[in-house]
Every structure is written in structure tokens, then in C-alpha cells.
Amino acid sequence: MSRQQDDAQRPIRQRSQTTLNPFHWRRGRVEAVPSPAAGPVVSPALSLEALIEALTPPAVPSLNYARALSTALSGRAPIPHLAILSPVVASLCSSESPVSLQVAGYDILASYWENSGSAVLTTADRLSCLSLFLDPTVPWSQELWEARFKALLALIHSGAETTGLEGQLLKVLRSWIEGAFQGLTQEHSSVDERPERQRSLEALTALLIALVGKPEFVSRLSADDTAGVLELWEGLLHRALLVPAEQVAFISPPASPSYDSRATSPQRVTIIHRRHQSSTSLSQLTPAKHPADLAVDAYLTYLSKRLKALAPTHLRTILPLLFRSLAFYATPLPRLSLDPHSPHQSPLEKRITEMLQMLVTGAYSTSCTVLMKQYFYPKSSDTRVAIQTTMGAVRTLRESTRRVLVNRLARSYISRSSSMTYTPSGAPTHLNLERGLMERAWSKDESASWDLIRFRRVLCSAIKAWVDRDIDLHPNAVGSPKEVVLYEVAAILKDLVQAYDEGGDAEEIDDEEIIAAGDILQELVDYVRSLKNHDGGRLPISLSATDTSSPLLSAISTLLSQDLRTTPLYPVLPSVILSIAEHLADSDTDELLKVMHIRQYLTPTSPLWLEYWGKILAMPGLFTSIRPLTRQRAMKELQAVWEFVNDIPGYRRPLAEIVYTFWKQHVSTDEAEDMVVTVVWRVLGDEVVLRTAEAQAHYGDGEEHRQEELQDDVLSFLIDAAQQKREDDDDTISVRTFDTQSPSPPSQLPSSVSSPMTPRGGTELLLGGSSKERESTIPSVMSLLSSFTSATSSRSQSQPRQASEQSAPVDSPVPQVPPTSSLPHTVGAVVSLVTIFSQLSFTPLILHQQNVDLAVRVFRILVDLLGTAGCVRAKLTCLQFLMRLRVDRDHRLYYTNADHDKDGHIHSLASLINRVGDASGGNHAGDADHVRLRARPQERVDRSRRPSRGRGGQPRADPSRSRSRAPRIIPVPPIVLKARDPIWSLPENLPFTVEDADTPSEGLTSYDPADPDKRLVLPFSKYLGKLIEIIQTEKEWEILSYVLVHLPTQLANKHILCGPRSGVAVAELLGVLCSGISEGKLAAHVERWPEGIISRDAHGLAYHTLTVLISYKPCFKDVQQHHHLVEVFLMGLSGQPSTIKCCLNALALSAFELQPSMTRYLSRILEKLSQIMTNPVMAIDIIDFLAIVGSIPALHANFTEADYKMVFGVALQYLHHHNHPDPSLTISWTLSQHMQIMSYYVVYIWFLAVKFPDRPRHVKFITRQLLLANKSTDEVDEPAEVCFDWLARYTYASADPRPASSMLNDIVTNPAVQQPQEAATSEKTWIVGHSVVTIRTLARRGWIEVLSRRASGLTKFLCRAENVPMIPLGDVDPDMPSVVASLVMDRGVHPPGFTSTRAKPRALSLEASDAGPIIHHLHETLAHADQGADESLRPDPITGYVWSGTAPSQRRKEVSIDPGYFALQLAPYPDNIPVARGRIVTDTSKLASFTRMLDRTPVIDTHKIGIMYVAPGQVDETEILRNSHGSPAYSRFLAGLGRLINLRGQVDVYAGGLDPDEGDGEYAYAWWDDIGQILFHTATLMPSNIDERCTNKKRHIGNDFVRIIWNDSGTAYKFDTLATQFQFVNIVIEPHSRGAIAAFSNNVHESEYFKVVVQRAPGMTEFLPIGDFKLISAQNLPPLVRQLCLLADWFVSIFQHTQKDTIQEEMITNWRSRLQHIKRFRAQMGQPEMPPEPTEEGVTGQQYHRDFTTAY
Secondary structure (H helix, E strand, O other), rough: OOHHHHHHHOOOOOOOOOOOOOOOOOOOOOOOOOOOOOOOOOOOOOOOOHHHHHHOOOOOOOOOHHHHHHHHHOOOOOOOOOHHHHHHHHOOOOOOOOOHHHHHHHHHHHHHHHHHHHOOOOOOHHHHHHHHHHHOOOOOOOOOOHHHHHHHHOHHHHHHHOOOOOHHHHHHHHHHHHHHHHHHHHOOOOOOHHHHHHHHHHHHHHHHHHHOOOHHHHOOOHHHHHHHHHHHHHHHHHHHHOOOOOOOOOOOOOOOOOOOOOOOOOOOOOOOOOHHHHHHHOOOOOOOOHHHHHHHHHHHHHHHHHHHHHHHHHHHHHHHHHHHHHHHHHHOOOOOOOOOOOOOHHHHHHHHHHHHHHHOOOHHHHHHHHHHHHOOOOOOOHHHHHHHHHHHHHHHHHHHHHHHHHHHHHHHHHHHHHHEEOOOOOEOOOOOOOOOHHHHOOOHHHOOOOOOOOHHHHHHHHHHHHHOOOOOOOOOOOOOOOOHHHHHHHHHHHHHHHHHHHHHHHHOHHHHHHHHHHHHHHHHHOOOOOOOHHOOOOOOOOOOOOOOOOHHHHHHHHHOEOOOOOOOOOOOHHHHHHHHHEEHHHHHHHHHHHHHHHHOOOOOOOOOOOHHHHHHHHOOOOOOOOOOHHHHHHHHHHHHHHHHHHHOOHHHHHHHHHHHHHHHHHHEEEEEEEEEHHHHHHHHHHHHHHHHHHHHHHOOOOOOOOHHHHHHHHHHHHHHHOOOOHHHOOOOOOOOOOOOOOOOOOOOOOOOHHHHHHHHHHHHHOOOOOOOHOOOOOOOOOHHHOOOOOOOOOOOOOOOOOOHHHOOOOOOOOOOOOOOOOOOHHHHHHHHHHHHHHHHHHHHHHHOOOHHHHHHHHHHHHHHHHHHOOOOHHHHHHHHHHEEEEEEOOOOEEEEEOOOOOHHHHHHHHOOOOOOOOOOOOOOHHHHHHHOOOOOOOOHHHHOOOOOOOOOOOOOOOOOOOOOOOOOOOOOOOOOOOOOOOOOOEOOOOOOOOOOOOOOOOEOOOOOOOOOOOOOOHHHHHHHHHHHHHHHHHHOHHHHHHHHHHHHHHHHHHHOOOOHHHHHHHHHHHHHHHHHHHHHOOOOOOOOOOOOOOOHHHHHHHHHHHHHHHHHHOOOOHEEEEHHHHHHHHHHHHOHHHHHHHHHHHHHHHHHHHHHHHHHHHHHHHHHHHHHHOOOHHHHHHHHHHHHOOOOHHHOOOOOOOHHHHHHHHHHHHHHHHHHOOOOOOOOOOHHHHHHHHHHHHHHHHHOOOOOOHOOOHHHHHHHHHHHOOOOOOOOOOOHHHHHHHHHOOOOOOOOOOOOOHHHHHHOOOEEEEOOOOOOOOOEEEEEEEEEEEEEEEOOOEEEEEEEEOOOOOEEEEEOOOOOOOOOOOOOOOOHHHHHHHHHOOOOOOOOOOOOOOOOOOOOOOOHHHHHHHHHHHHHHHHHHHHHHHHHOOOOOOOOEEOOOOOHHHHOOOOEOOOOHHHHHHOOOOOOOOOOEEEEOOOOOOOHHHHHHHOOOOOOOOEEEEEEOOOOOOOHHHHOOOOOOOOOOHHHHHHHHEEEEEOOOOOOOOOOOHHHHHHOEEEEEEEEEEOEEEEEEHHHHHOOOOOOOHHHHHHHHHOOEEEEEEEEEOOOOOOOOOOOOOOOEEEEEEEEOOOOOOOOOOOOOOOOEEEEEEOOOOOOOOOOOOOOOEEOOOOHHHHHHHHHHHHHHHHHHHHHOOOOOOOOOOOOOOHHHHHHHHHHHHOOOOOOOOOOOOOOOHHHHHHHHHHHOOOO
């Protein structure tokens, strides 16, 4: 129930009787008092004289006589002289007489004075009688008081005869009043006598008031008399107002109190009283009243008559009593209203209020103001008295201010009404307003009323005095008595806010008044800050729900929860709320900052914005887990404001000083922050940069200027903060992520803040001076108004926030916030240093030399922090920034962001040590491979046995054999350190941001080739030295692992380490890694290993760095370093799968780059491969390695037979795995097919590498292994049959697998040359084993052509039977074709105009008369050719060789033929049965189609590879395809990749579908050997002017499975740049350092090394020895890429054939296809006819076998 409702139901208190007449006399019963001595019986009819005589001492008085005398005196006249009655009256009224006699005596005195005339008695007589009333022994008696009072009235004739009696009379009345009142205030007073005391008090006070109301009476009073009366009232009211309700049995309580605290405490003093239940049973005649009712009522009546006559000096006595009385009767005041009939107040309260109003507005207003201000303070030592006095004084002020506020409301109402009431013509209409409203609007006494502004200072001071009162003895608590006073002050502010709300926009806000309200509210809030809850913590306050724990807290909560968008207190309320922020919930402070942002409180548009920021930053708990929402909001707003004031030094500098001053103090605490706090560190960094730039602009470039003190201070502070030691780096503590998901419960919010409360003066210290001093240096705010959105100015309803805008109540769960990781101070300091460096380096500021110096200085600081940082995370942050630094081709520094891990190498390495999160960014096609090659499965490792390295590990001691008693060594258990929680993983959440990422610096480089000694460059050699130190001595796995994972990618940017110092550092790095791995010292100092990780995993990561270091071989001057590097890779082949894979790839690269070292260790490498070949998982890597090494003859030039056998054994072992797969291993079908084909490829390429005479010795071993691989089947499979056939071809010869076209063949076999009389050419065909042999002859000329078609190739013999004589020249009919053929044999030289008949048939007519010129021409040609062969120079390396027509291998190699070669071509091998012989083909109908189909199938493998050049800045496929030339490095690469051939007339080289007549160009690059041919579809060699979109180029290149991309664009090449369905493999070649090159640049330094990256289609497993990338020299780039193309094209062909590895279908090679053709033709010819059984015996039985015509 509200106070208003409670007050309405309270009964109205009856007024006390204050008038003298009519007075209802009531005589109580007087018991008979026995006579002290027996006497004679007195006759009742005695005369007056007799009665007087009988009562005159020494006679014993009789009660009857005394009563009789009283009766006689009342009716008799004249009465006796007073002297006669005086002894009787004195005797009877003596205090020693019984009460009944005293009553009778006073009755006698009353009767006497009532019947006496004024002329008879004198003043002396009255004084003598008045002395009878001065006996102080009995101040009040229930039986006596009425008689005495009646006698006194008779004595003074009801106040008419008081002359000369004034002083004595006042003493009598004071004594009687105090006596009567004393019983009313006693705790155990009699219930029966309380009504009598009440009547007595009312009568006595009425008499007193009546007397002092007479001017003639007052005029004869002395000052002491007046003071005595006031002291009487003071005493009465003091005692009455302290009477508690529970001490009075029957009372009439005052109306509902204005303050009722529900909380109880031991120190609480009850200041209220309530009606007792039994009070309703009293008689209605004399209703019981509280003593205060009687005293206050009488006092008010007294003041109403005497106030104007009292001197102002008595106000010091009067006001406190009125204040206390008002506090005693105070009821809740209603809301301000213009309704004159406000809710009914208590009558006494109303009278008190009116009395005080008269004082404060009357003649004594000035004195009252002075006095009232004094009573705002706790003046009395009695807490109850002080509270009542101050509360009444404050209530008086409140009543006065309310009258002023009501007047304002009236004026506002009239203003609104007048502004809205107009006639249609626009004239104002008549206002129907009450007259009283007009009077209130312009009240006459308003000027005399008090307002808040006049009492601002005194109220603030008084509140502080009350808050501090007895705080040492009794700490402030909720519901303490002093809250009564504070609540009344808060109520004044509530009235003020209501008045502004009711007044609306028509009410003009008084800024001074609002400031006063803010100051007062601030003092009230300071009291709340001193409160503690039950457990000693801070008291929580809610701004979203009214606090009901006490009225004061409810009022303060209501004031603080005003909507800042509409409340009139908006200029002061934010500052007040911020001062109490530690008591507020996180949601409330977050909402506060949100509204402050909307109202632009935090920007320079607000004059107090700096003060606000000081308080926000000083908010306790802002940087802990209890305020995540507020912290995020504050940091967001700080960032926004900082970005706005960045360019305005007048605003930026003071804000930065506030941040710096506070942050310097905050960092000394042990609080942790989350990532959003990086804004603060960024502000410090920005300020250093901006002040540097401003100083530069002020002093000019080149001038000496002193760096500002703040900049040096900030840098020193950042260094100290970064080096600050943190407790969580202790060896026994695990680093934990700062969890913000489960903040502390709100009820514990205030008590959980560990930091001390910031004093109110703290903000002033942060601001560095007063507001006025700061504002004088700040530019005008009006210039910024256009940049901000103005907030709403409506003040229509300044109510608390609506439910939709309110946060959760205090007891509701705190809203969940996104989880964020912690940010220690050390990390924040590093972030700030990163900000300084990045803003100096990647902006135009770096163009000034002073800024270059500062940037280099900061870089050195960051590098030094790698060793001196105070915590692990600070070191990690330094690494996260430094390891993302790159340089371009011009050595310009830049910070890489998007391309940090564009090759996915960092991701690959991180996955090996389980540092890749589930939500990893980027598409890494090889994730499955990384999982397959992961160090080990996630299993729990017991590390309790492993002592910590360097931390008390137990040394090993051999047992002593000495017999002496050696002291027993008690083994100390090893210290087992708990592993740290991982503090980094991919994807990384960096604590810093670099705005100008990927932007090269304009003035900061890593090396200056033009002037390396003079220009200041970044000391990357020092940085690399720090990394080497980390690799050698680091104890934290988190740091060491980060370096090992990220270092290879950074080292791949070779331009970053140029110069002599860097070269020395690189060589040192190589030595440290190699020795660390070989000696086991790498990662030996790590103290805490994560679960599942050991030192071998660190070694595995280090191998990737060593792989990149191969490209730094110019830095390794000693060849032993090369040997050591290869030896370490050899050691890695004994490691885990991921390490083996890395080392195999590195060794494959070393085969090109480190050939001397590889030649030295190759035998040992092959031996190791033979030991690990049982692992099918590594098959593809081993096969790739053998294929690459086999293509480099220099590596195996000195191989022995045993070395070759190891190679064959390794390759053929995988055929066994393919034919007998392990069911427990899952491997893709495509990969399995690829390994089968590549295993045969390795056999072929290495067999060709064997010297020609030694080949037969290896056939037996290879044959045995092939048969073992097929031992589970009855027949040898077709790939093995092809291999056998191939071995038969190349064991005894190195001839080409297909005959080349020659002039000899054209002359001999051309039908146009034949004479008409010659017989036609005849031929026969035999099926001999797996070969088809065709023999054609020319009968007359003796020429024989033998064709042997086998699976592995086509062999052709063209010979002449010397048994047929050749007719020489000069004879008749000479054999001219034979003569000419003999001359041109083995020359291959064509006469002018001669074209191969296979390319384009042409008749050749040679008559006898033409023989001379032809022979002459041949002689000249041959002679010229022989002469030119000796004098010719090597062709231009840029353009390469141009091969036209045919391109036989004889032009590039020496051909050797063993006699067994000819025999094998005609033998039935592999059907080596002695009796077997060939079958002649008798049915020639199918022979032509068979030979045609078989001859169309190539005898070697053919591949087509696309090549595209991407010029600088190109990204679109059209502009890429239209390129007609490339860079010089690109041209050199093409020259080394293959041979330039002329496409016209080309018959022996695979043209890959290119046709010059169809616009494909005249030339192409090709490469071939005995096993395969590659045709490169080179886009720059094809015409670009055929169509704009280059469709013809795309027709070829787009259909290639494998494409080579030479990327000079300066950006990463996208896999799908070329839109085609055949997106499988791109081999991307690009510079290792970013940046475009000049179109005709031929700088060797730029093209010394290149990066090779293989892009694979999704779902395609890794199959090439490149990994994520490899660095290769320009010299070795072409052979490496060529081998990659061969391997890739084979794999992709299988991948496509199996429909992307979805079906299991075998890939048929060309050789196998030829074998199948032969087998099918052989089957079509039917089974051979079996020889008949001989019918005769002996020699005659051989007839069938002797008849050769059956077979030939």
C-alpha cells in the first residue's frame, strides 16, 4: 500500500482543549481520612467562626469541618479577613497533610477568593496565597490537581488579577505542567491516571496560553520569564517527541510517517509511533492522546499568539522544536499537482507547516534561513534529536521548493493553454482558467520562498556530514536511521524532476538548478557507495527495477533510472551514475554507455566528455570478467571517439593523456582484459605516432627537435609493461584462457571486485586540472556539431526506462556474451608497440628520416621482447606480428594478412601438432593427408616418469664397486610440470590489427643493394638471431612450436634476408638445426610437453625449415654444410611418416640443388628406402623420389650393380603390394593404379640408366621380382608382359622404339621409282609369340623390308640381299635407285623441294639422265654438312633449338645394337619353346585393319601440358591467354623445359593436336625420351589475333589435364581462373617475393630462385613431391617442372579415367593397348594346326617337319 493510501485510511487526530472556558470540573473520589486523635463530636451546624477555630492549629483538622468551611465561605458575605483563614489554609494545604485535607484546603481557598471582592484583598494577599502553590514536593496528583487549579483560577480571577503575580504565577504553572506531563512520558505510568493527566495538561497549558496572550500580562514579564516559558515548551516537546509508540499504552498516533524503514539493525532508533489496539476502547469523552499531540498542539497555539511578539533571538529555540514536530508528524507528500484540494494532511502537520511557512516567508525569513542551514547538520549528540531536527528542516525546505515548483507548473500550464487556444482567424481565445490558478502562477510570496539553488552547497555539505556521522562506530547500513534525512533530500530531487516532467517543453530548464540537483544527487550516491550488504560486499543497485530494500534506495534508484534521452537531469546524471558504477549490474552500465553514445556525452560536443571518459576508465571491475558487456561497449565507443578526434590535436591530446594516466596505474594491478581492450593500447600507440608526426610538421624535416616527453614516457611504459612478470607464467601454473562465458553472479558482483574504489578526486587527477582549464585549450565545439546526430530533446516524460529497454534485474542471470580470450597487460603493451611500428612503417610518415629511426627503434624493441617479454603470450604476440612481415622484390617491407598462408604450409605444419581448430579457415585439399601423416593418434601419454629437463632431473649414476660406505643417495622424485593449455591454434585470433596490411612501406626496407652500408634498414639478421636463440634455449613449447611452424613460410620470402649479416645468420640457423637434430639437442629445454607431443615432433617441424634452407645454399660457403644438410635428411627417413615424407621431398629437391652431396649419400638413401619400403603409405613419395633421381644421370653415374638392384627392388616391391593389397590399409584406387604405373616407369627409366653392356645382368633379377609379384595367379598379368617385352627391346640395344622416316626408305620403297617391267612388291606376315612379323621384298632389286610389331614398339629392318647383283652406273639399265640409296644411306639429307612422303605424298621421278645432278648435289650437301658440324656454335638459349620435319633420337644420342637384338625381333619370345615356330598368316583379310590400328597406337607414352604466362596485374583468363610473350626468366624456362619444334611436316614428335593450318602457330616446345613424349601447349607461341577471346588457345590449353602457370601477376593465382571442365592440376611458378617486375627486366637477383606450388582439384590426394611449396633455382626449375608434369599427367589421367576415383577401372597404357591388339589378332587367326603324327618310322617320319612350305 502506498503512503498516500495509508495516510487516507488513518483516522484524524482530535485537537487538544486549548480554551479555559468552559472547563469541565471532575472531582475524584476522596477517601475518608481518620482523625489522628479522637475528639469530641463536632456538630455539623457550627458557625463560620467555630469552624475556623476548629481548624486553626494546633487543633487537629477535621475533613468534615474543612468541607463545611469551604461550603460556608462560598455562600457567605462578607467573608472573614484573610489573616484569619491563613493558618487554616496553610495547615490544610501543607504537603504533610493527607491529600483529602489538602483538597479541602484548596477548596476553602477557592471559595474564599471567588466570593471576595477586589477592594478587600491586596496584591500582598494574593502573593501570600500564591505561595501555597509553590510547594515542589508534589508537582502533580490525580486527586489534588483539580482543586489546586480551581483555587489558582479563583486567586487570579481567571487571569484578571495577575498584577505583580506574573513571575510567580508562571513558575507555578510551569511546575504543574511539568508534573502533569511527566507521567505521560513515563514508560510505566498508570493507565487509569493518563486521562486525568491529559485533562490536567490541557487545562494548565490553556491557562498559560491565555495568560501570555494578554498584552498587559506579557508587558510585565521579564526576559527570563519569557525564556522560562520557551524552556518549558522545549522540555515538553523534547520529551514528547522522543516517546516511542511501544511505551504508551493508549495513544493517538500521528498520521502515517513519511519514512518507514523495513530494515532493522542493532543501532536503529525507532522514531515512529503507532496507535495501540486498545485505544479504541477508551471513552469518547476524553480520547487518549499521545503526549506529543498535547504538547505540539499547545505549543502551536502558544506560538500563534506570541510569535510576533517574541524577539528574533528566540528563533534558535523555536525552529528546532517546529522542525522536530514536523518530522514527527510528517506524512508522505503527494505528487505535485495544480489541484488545490490535495490529499488531507494531519491537522497538526498542517498547522506546523503553516507556522514554518509563515516564518520562512515573513519578517524572520533571513534569520530562519541562516538557522535552518545550521540545522541541516547533525548538531545534537542525541541521534534521534538530530535526525528529527534535520528532517524537519529539510521537509521545510522541501515544502518551500514545492510551492515554487507548483507555481512553475501553473505558469507552464497557462503557457501551453494559451499557445493552443486560437480562433480560426488566428486570434487568441478567452482562457477559461480558475482565479486560484492565476494566483498560484504568480504568487506574491514566491520571491520569499526558498529554492534548491540557494541551498546547494549547504545540502551537499550536510549530506556528507550525515554520511560521515558515527561511521567509525556504526558503519552505514541499509535502513539506518540517518536515511530518514537523506530520503527527504532525495525527495526534493524527485519533486524537481516531476515538475520538469509535468511542465513539458514549455518549462524552461534552469541549468544552475540542474547542476545543483546533480551535486546533491552525487552526495546521496556517495552514501550508497559506503553501504555494504550482509556479507560485507558492495550493495548492488539496479537501474532497471526499483529497489525496495529501503525508501532511500528506492528514491535514489528512481532518480538514477531516469531515461537519459528525456530526463532534465541529463547534463549531470551520467556523471552521477558513473560514480556508482561499481554497485550497478553489467547490463545497467552497458545501457548507460549506450545512451551516452546516443546523446553524444562521450564526444567533444559535451563539455564534460573528458570527465566522463575519466570515470568510465576508472570504473571498478571494467576490465574483469564481471563487466564484459560494459567493457565491449566502452571500448567500442572509445575507438569511435578516438577515430573522430584523431585529426584534432586539441581534443585528442587530453583524451590520450587521460587514457595514458589511467592505464599506467591500471597496469600495476593484476586484472586481466579481453581482446576488446586492445583499443586502449592502440590509443597509446596512435598518440606516439601522431605526436611524432605533429612534431615533425612543426619543426620541419631535417631540423633537430626534441621528442615530446609523453612519447618517451609511453615507450618506456610499454617496454616495462611488456616485460612485467606475470604469475600465470610460474612453472606450476597452467596458462588458462580468460573465460567470460560464466561471469560471477550479480549478487556477488560488488564484492568480487578486487581493485580498490577510485576516490572521487581520482577523476580530477586523471583530467590533469579543472574543467575550465581544460576547456580553455579546446577548440570550439560548434564546429563539430555537423558531424554528430543530435539526440531527442523531448522532456515530456522523464520516467524510468521502459521494460523493453531495461536490462535484466539484479537477480536475473547476466546476459551471455561471446567468449573472448584474455589479453594480459604484457600482450597489450606489445599490441601498442605493433601499432606504433605499423603506423610509422606503412604510411607516408616513413618518408621522414626521424620516423625511420623511430620505426627501427620500435622494431628492435619488438625483437628484444622475444627474449625479455614478461609472459609467454607477450612473446607469442611479438612472434605473431614479426613472423607476418614480408618484403617485396624491391626489399620494401609489408605486413601480410590475406596471403599470410596462401600456400597452406602453416596450416599443414600446425595440423601435425594438433593446432588446427575444427572451424579452420581456408580450403586445404591435403587435410586428409595431414591426418594420415600426423605424428601420432591422440592418446594419453604418461609423463610421470620423464623428469623435467633442466628442472631437477635425476642424473644417472653407475653403482660404485668400492667397499667403502658411501652415503646413500635418496632419489628425489622428478618435478612434473603441468602442461600449458594451448594459447595458439589455427585459425588465429590476433590481438592486433594492421590497417595498411599488404601495403609496401615507402621508406623502410630490409636491404639496399645500391647502398647497403649507409641507408638505415631493418636488422632482420638480429631478428633471425633471436629466433635461433629461441630454437636453442626456449623452454616453452608454445613459443618454440610457433616458430617452427611459421618460420619456413617466412624464410620462403628470400628477399627478407639479404646482405652479409643475414647470410651469416642463415648459415648459423642451418648449423643449429642440423646439429640439434643430429645430436638430439633440439627442443631439449622444453619443460612442459602437451599431451601426445614429444621432441621428435619438433624435429619433424624443423625438417620443413631445412627444406627451405636448401634455397639459401649460396650462404653456405663450406661444402660440408651441404653434406650435413643431406645427411640430416637421411636421418629423417627413420622418423615418423610425416617426417619421412618431408625428407623425401627435400631429398628430391636436393637432387637438383645439392647434386654433389646427393651423389655422396645416394647409396645410403637407397639402402634406407629399401628398409622402409614395406610401408605402403610412403609408396607414392618413394616412387616420385626414384623417378626424379633416375632422370638425373649425374647422380648415379658411379652406381654399382648392387645400387641398381636396390632401386629395382624398391620399385618392384610396390607391384607386390598392388597385386597383394593389405586389407587393413585403405588407399584410393587411383593412387594404387598410379603407383603401379609409376613403379614400371621407375624400372624403365633406371634400366635405361644402366650402362649398355651391364643391362643383361639385371634381367634375371627383374624377371624374378616380376614373377614373384604375379605368383598368386596362373598367368603373368599384362603390365608384366609389357615389361618383359620392353626389356627384350632395350637389353641389347638403345634404338628408338619406332623407326624414323628416311630418304633411303623413300627411294627404295617408293612405287614411282620402280621400272614397269619389275615385279610388284610381295609380302608375308607371321605371328611369332607376342609379335607380328611382316616381310616385304622387291624381287629384282634384292631389297628386303622386315617389320616386327611388338607391344613395346615397332622395329624395321631395310636391307639388300647381296646375292642379287646391283647393276652399276655405266652398264645397260643401271640400278639407279640402289645407287642413290647407297649414297644417302644413314644421312637423312633431302634435296631441295623434297618432302617426306608420309607427311605429304609426292611422286619422285628419277630418270637415268638425272643421276649426275643428284649425285653432285648430294656430295655438295654432305660436304657442307660435315664442315658445318665442326664450326657450328651453340644456339641461342632464349629461343632454343628448332626441330623441323622429323626429330629422330639419333640426333641426341649414340645408338648401340647387339646382334641379339636382331634375333630377338624375329624370335617367338616370350614363347621360348625350342620347337615353337611362327605361324604364317594365310587369311590376309584382317591383316590390313590390324596393322592400321596397331600402327596408330603410339609406341611410347604421350602427354600434353598447357603453359600460360600471367603478366603483372592480370587476373582475367582472356588477358592472360592473349599474352604473346613473357619475361626473360619465363623465356629461359621454356628453353630449358623442352625443344622448339616446327609443327609443319612433323611426323615423329607428338604434336598434341596442334595444326599450323588451323591457327595453332608454327612452333611448339616438346620433350621426349625413349619412354615418353611431352608436347607443351604454350599460349605465348600461339597466335592471339585470331579472335579476341582466344578461343583457339583455350581449346587446347583448357582441355589439358595439367597446366603450368608462370605467375608474374604479383597476386596469388586462383585455381579456377581458366574456366574449363578440366580443372585438375596447376603447377604455379611464381617469384618467392611479392611484387611486379619490369617488362624487360633481366635482373638475375630477381629470378635466381622461384617458388613452385601445386594446385589440386578438390578430392585429389597429394601425389607430388612438392608439398605446399618448394623453392628451386632458375637453373633447375625446368627439369623439376618437367618431371612434375610427367607424374601429374599420369595421375590425372587415371583420376579422370576412374571418374574422380569413384570407380575401380584399370588404366590401359599405350604399350598394354598394343599388346591387347596383338593378342586379339592372334586369337582371330585361330589355333595353330597341330602337326600330324608321323605315319612312318625313321627318317621318312620327318616329312612334315622337313616341309618348310607349311610354315613359310
